């Protein structure tokens with residue numbers, strides 16, 4: 001194996017997580033594969049084989065890329081600007097979530113030009129003041145949607161909402177948002193709409209159960225082993241970031257390391273240079289906190305992270321160029337996990353997994369056995 005950096009995607013873990021959510025949602029699983037599947041790359045076919053019924057993404061571009069990759073399942077795209085290419089989405093049979101009259105008219109106009117009907121999910125803000133129609137504007141949005149349905153340019157197939165505090169199951173906001181959503185669905189029906197599906201819950205709301213009782217579950221993070229509520233023990237992390245030592249050196253006590261010489265060696269030690277930096281997604285905020293696994297032991301990263309490289313203190317061990325380094329992984333061999341990296345950087349796991357840069361090759365491992373074998377050989 002070449003001494004490059006690799007982001008190893010454990011497809012088997014993603015399949016297992018998908019099967020778990022297909023089971024707990026009663027086969028009403030929409031796999032959320034936005035942001036390059038949370039940084040995990042080409043995984044759509046695997047999750048659809050493992051039980052997901054449809055796919056959710058943010059932009060139309062993401063949806064079209066999935067269609068180009070041969071995904072035939074229903075796809076929903078839920079965040080686009082008013083001037084997006086809605087016609088391309090309609091032609092590719094991509095469902096569109098819509099949250100304002102301006103968006104609704106733009107979608108309807110594109111579909112009418114093609115003499116097609118756009119499949120629309122009306123998106124209501126149930127309480128986080130982010131995306132979704134403000135609840136005050138919801139009845140009017142439903143009325144416009146009904147008029148456009150009559151004209152034949154759209155078909156409202158769904159109503160969606162998204163919860164703000166589902167990772168805290170006891171938060172009083174959860175009940176409030178469920179009620180707002182149920183009322184919004186009722187309003188839509190009263191205005192003559194007949195959405196076939198409703199969907200409120202994402203990973204946290206599904207794991208904690210606070211979003212149960214509606215149709216689909218839109219699961220993203222959970223497919224990749226991330227549980228925002230921290231309560232599930234059924235999920236498996238699905239990424240390993242590995243690299244190789246470029247050079248190593250011995251330094252004397254008192255040697256300053258990296259920009260600003262922030263880190264001073266407290267004793268004679270060995271330093272190894274790794275070809276990954278914040279430009280590759282290692283969060284700079286984790287400088288002086290993070291560790292990596294080399295020769296089966298954790299070693300601290302020392303000094304400020306650079307854009308392209310970091311320095312690791314290997315103590316008495318002089319490591320050789322090319323030796324394998326595990327930056328993070330599922331944790332089964334003592335390596336740091338994505339959750340630990342998130343803690344070191346003061347962020348959430350989502351940010352760590354979505355930020356690994358394009359210089360790092362994505363390598364899919366279809367069985368965990370193979371991935372382990374590779375680690376064992378290289379270690």
Ligand SMILES: *Cc1c(COP(=O)(O)O)cnc(C)c1O
Pocket residue numbers: 032034078162201202203204218219220221222228
């Ligand atoms: C990202 C996203 C999801 C998936 O959320 P997870 O917590 O990752 O499962 C669902 N719905 C919307 C609107 C989203 O933006």
